[in-house]
Amino acid sequence: MEKSGVLVAKKHHLLVRWSHWLNVPILLGLFLSGISIYWASPIYRHKPDPITGNFDVAADIGVWICAHVPGLHHYRSPPDWIYNHVSLGPGLLALALRLHWLCAYLFMLNGTAYVAGLVVGGGWRSLLPRRTDLFDALRMLRYYLGLPLAKLTSRKWLHPRFNTKYNALQRTAYFSVPVAGFLSVATGWSIHKPMQLYWLAALFGGYNAARVWHFWLMWVYILFVVPHVILVFADGWDTLRSMIVGWSTRVKRSEFTANEQ
Amino acid sequence: MNNEEKVNSVDHEPRTNETAPSVAVESVSVEKRQGLFEEQPPPVIEMAPRVLRYRARRDFLLFGAGAMAALAGGGFLLPQDTLSRMGARRDMNSLGKEWFLNRALRIDDDVAEALYSGNRRVPTYTKSQITPLKNNYNGATPDPGYIPGWNLTIDGLDSGLSISLDIQKLMTRFSVQDQITRLVCVEGWSAIAWWAGLRFDDLLRAYPPMSQAKWARVESSVNLDDSGNPDPYFMSIDLATARHPQTLLATHFNGQPLTVDHGAPLRLLVPVKLGLKNVKAITKITYSAEEPRDYWAERGYSRYDGI
Numbered sequence: 318m319e320k321s322g323v324l325v326a327k328k329h330h331l332l333v334r335w336s337h338w339l340n341v342p343i344l345l346g347l348f349l350s351g352i353s354i355y356w357a358s359p360i361y362r363h364k365p366d367p368i369t370g371n372f373d374v375a376a377d378i379g380v381w382i383c384a385h386v387p388g389l390h391h392y393r394s395p396p397d398w399i400y401n402h403v404s405l406g407p408g409l410l411a412l413a414l415r416l417h418w419l420c421a422y423l424f425m426l427n428g429t430a431y432v433a434g435l436v437v438g439g440g441w442r443s444l445l446p447r448r449t450d451l452f453d454a455l456r457m458l459r460y461y462l463g464l465p466l467a468k469l470t471s472r473k474w475l476h477p478r479f480n481t482k483y484n485a486l487q488r489t490a491y492f493s494v495p496v497a498g499f500l501s502v503a504t505g506w507s508i509h510k511p512m513q514l515y516w517l518a519a520l521f522g523g524y525n526a527a528r529v530w531h532f533w534l535m536w537v538y539i540l541f542v543v544p545h546v547i548l549v550f551a552d553g554w555d556t557l558r559s560m561i562v563g564w565s566t567r568v569k570r571s572e573f574t575a576n577e578q
Numbered sequence: 579m580n581n582e583e584k585v586n587s588v589d590h591e592p593r594t595n596e597t598a599p600s601v602a603v604e605s606v607s608v609e610k611r612q613g614l615f616e617e618q619p620p621p622v623i624e625m626a627p628r629v630l631r632y633r634a635r636r637d638f639l640l641f642g643a644g645a646m647a648a649l650a651g652g653g654f655l656l657p658q659d660t661l662s663r664m665g666a667r668r669d670m671n672s673l674g675k676e677w678f679l680n681r682a683l684r685i686d687d688d689v690a691e692a693l694y695s696g697n698r699r700v701p702t703y704t705k706s707q708i709t710p711l712k713n714n715y716n717g718a719t720p721d722p723g724y725i726p727g728w729n730l731t732i733d734g735l736d737s738g739l740s741i742s743l744d745i746q747k748l749m750t751r752f753s754v755q756d757q758i759t760r761l762v763c764v765e766g767w768s769a770i771a772w773w774a775g776l777r778f779d780d781l782l783r784a785y786p787p788m789s790q791a792k793w794a795r796v797e798s799s800v801n802l803d804d805s806g807n808p809d810p811y812f813m814s815i816d817l818a819t820a821r822h823p824q825t826l827l828a829t830h831f832n833g834q835p836l837t838v839d840h841g842a843p844l845r846l847l848v849p850v851k852l853g854l855k856n857v858k859a860i861t862k863i864t865y866s867a868e869e870p871r872d873y874w875a876e877r878g879y880s881r882y883d884g885i
Contacts, residue, residue: 322624338641342648349660358766405660410765411878412657412679419655419682442617481617511762512700512850512885513693524760524768562637568622 325564328482332434334560336427343427344538346420351535352404353413360528375399421505428498443482444492453477453485461486461548490541497537504531655679687882691816694884700824700849703758703770708832711761711769713839717803720859722838724800730844734794734865736786745843749829751784752776757824762885763853764874773847775828778820787817787865794820795870796846799861813857814872814881815848817865824849827860852883 329337361374371377379398383389392398397407405413435441456477467474477484483491507518507527521527549557559565625633653661654675713719729742754774762768787794794815801811819825828847829836836842841858848855854874864870875881 321627323627323630324622324624325630326620326622328620335644338644339648342652346652346655349656354766358763360766401663405657406663409657409659411874414764414880415679415683415878416655418686419679422682422685439618442615445615445617482620508766510690510693510885511760511768513690513695513698515701524762528766558634561641562634564623565620 323566324568325566326568327438327563328559328565329563330434330438330440331563332430333438333440334434334563336431336434337560339423339427343420343424346416347424348403348535349405350413350417350420352400353406353409354417355532356400356404356407357410360525360532369396371396418509421502424498425502428495428502431495444488444495446488446492447485450485450489453479454489457484457486490545493537494541497534497541501531501534504528504534683880687880687884690880690882690884694819694850696818696822700759703760705758705772707770708758708772709770711771711831711840714763714853715802715839715858717801717809718806719838720800720802722842724859725838725842728843728859728861730860731862732781732785732864733862734788734791736788738788741785745829748776748827748844752780754829755826757826757849759824759847759849761847761849761853761856764879764883772832773826773828774830774833775826775844775847777823778825778827778846778848779823781827782817782821788867790867791865792817793866793869795862795864795866796857796860797862797864798841798857798859800859811857811873812871813846813855814870814875815846815851815855816882819848819850819884822848822850850884852880852885854879855883 355375359373359375362372363374365372371380373396376396376399379400380395382398383392383395389395389398394401400407405416432441435444460474460477464474466472479485481488503517504521504527507514507521508524508531511518511524511527515524518524518527521530549560555565555567653666654672655678658669729744730748731740731742733740735741753776755777756772756774758770758772760768760770794817795812796815797810797812799808799810801809803809826847828841828845829843831837831840836845838859841860844860845858846856846860869881872881874883
C-alpha cells in the first residue's frame with residue numbers, strides 16, 4: 318500500500334476526450350474541402366473588374382496580399398493566393414465534394430459521441446449558460462485584455478474568482494461551439510438536399526442564405542480555436558493533459574475556492 | 579447560485595481519507611440532492627502515484643497512436659495534387675483511396691435516395707423571383723445547325739422497337755406543364771427559372787419502357803468539348819426520379835422556345851437532381867435494367883445526385 322496517494326479530479330469523459338481530438342483532423346478536412354467547394358462558386362462577389370474580369374472577393378484579398386506582403390510580389394497567380402493556401406488546390410471540386418461528405422458524416426458521428434460523453438459523464442451541466450454569465454464573461458474578458466499590460470508593468474492583476482468547472486467566458490465558448498456544430502450540420506444538410514429538405518433551408522432563409530450561414534459558421538470554429546489553443550498553453554500542462562488522460566491534479570485549488578464561499 | 583447549498587455540499591464532503599487506498603475511492607459523495615441542471619463538483623479520487631503514472635503513460639501512447647493514425651489517414655485520403663503541394667514527393671495515389679472515397683460517396687447516394695420521395699414536390703416560385711440563368715454548357719456551345727433535323731430516339735421500350743419523335747410531335751401529342759423552379763448546380767450556385775414542357779412521366783406512359791427497366795440513359799450527341807470537338811454527354815437517371823411530377827422534358831424557357839444556349843429543342847429538367855443531370859439538347863433516351871454510365875460519375879462526381 319502506498320501511503321501518499323495523489324488526489325485527482327475527474328474532468329473529461331473518455332468519449333469527450335476522443336471526440337475532442339478527432340475534431341482536429343475532421344474539421345481540418347472540412348475546411349480544406351469546404352474552401353475548395355466555395356472556390357467553384359464564391360458567394361462574396363462583385364461586378365466583374367473591367368480589366369481582369371474578376372468578381373471574387375477572396376481573389377481580391379489574394380491580390381492585395383501579394384501586393385503588400387514582402388516576398389510575395391512575384392507570386393505566380395495572386396488571385397488564387399487564398400485558395401492555394403487554404404484549400405485542397407485548384408480543379409478538385411469532385412474530390413473536394415467526396416472528402417467533404419466523408420468528413421461531414423464523421424463529424425456527425427463524432428458530435429454524437431461528444432454529446433453522449435457529456436451525458437454519460439455528466440459534463441453537460443458545466444456547459445449550461447447561467448443568468449450571471451454575461452456579466453462574468455465581460456469580467457473575464459477584461460482580465461484577459463488587461464493581462465499583457467499588467468505583466469509588462471508588473472502590476473497585480475487578479476484572476477476573477479469562480480467556483481465552477483469553467484469560468485463564464487469558457488462556458489460561453491464551450492457551449493457555443495457544439496451549437497455551431499449542430500447549426501453547421503443543419504445548414505450543411507439544407508444546402509446538400511435543398512429540395513427534399515427545403516423546409517430546413519427555409520428555416521435559414523432559403524438555399525442561398527443557408528450557404529452564407531454555412532460559410533460563416535466555419536468562422537465560429539476559427540475564432541474559437543485561436544484563443545482556445547493560446548489559453549490552454551497559458552493555463553498550463555495540467556489543463557492540456559486533462560484532455561488526454563481525463564483527470565487533473567489541481568484539486569487543492571478547486572477545494573480552496575469551494576471553501577471560500 | 580445558492581450559497582447555502584454550496585456550503586452544505588462542502589460540509590458533506592468527507593475529509594480526505596487518511597488511509598490511502600491503492601486504486602481509487604470516491605471521496606466526494608453526492609448525497610445532497612441537487613437540481614438536475616445544477617453543476618456538481620467533479621468527483622475527486624485518490625490514486626496511487628504508480629497507477630496514475632501507468633494510466634497517463636497508457637493514455638499518452640494511445641493519443642500518439644491516434645495522432646499518427648490521423649496523419650496517415652490524411653495522407654491516404656488527400657488527393658495527390660494536394661499532397662504534392664504540401665511537399666510530399668511520393669506518389670500516394672492508390673486504388674484503396676479511390677475505393678474508399680467511392681464507398682463513402684455511395685453511402686451519401688444511398689442516403690439521398692432514402693430521402694427522396696416521389697410525392698414530394700419541390701418549391702415553386704413566382705415570376706418576380708426569377709433570376710438570370712446563363713449558358714452553362716461545360717464545353718463549347720453547339721452550332722444550331724443540328725436543330726432542323728433533330729429527332730429524339732427512344733430505345734429499350736416494352737415494344738422492343740426503337741422509335742423516333744420530332745419536336746412537333748412531342749409538343750402536340752403531350753400536354754404542356756409550366757413551372758418556375760430552382761436549378762441547383764453542383765458548384766453551389768442556383769437559378770430560379772421558368773420552364774415549360776412535357777412531363778417525362780407522360781412520355782413513359784405513352785411509350786412504356788421494358789418491364790425490367792429501372793434506369794434511363796439520357797444523352798446528347800451534339801455536346802462539344804472545350805475545343806469544339808464532339809463530346810457526347812450521357813447521364814443516368816433512375817426511373818423513380820423520371821416519374822416525378824416535376825421532371826420535365828422542357829421545350830420552353832421564359833415563355834420562349836429553348837435557345838441553343840439552353841439546349842434547344844428539348845432538354846431534361848429535373849429539379850430534384852443537380853444541374854449536371856439536366857441534359858441539354860437530348861438526342862436519345864435508352865431504358866435499361868442496369869445502371870447506365872454517367873458522364874460526371876466517371877469524372878469523380880456522385881452518380882445519383884439527388885438533392
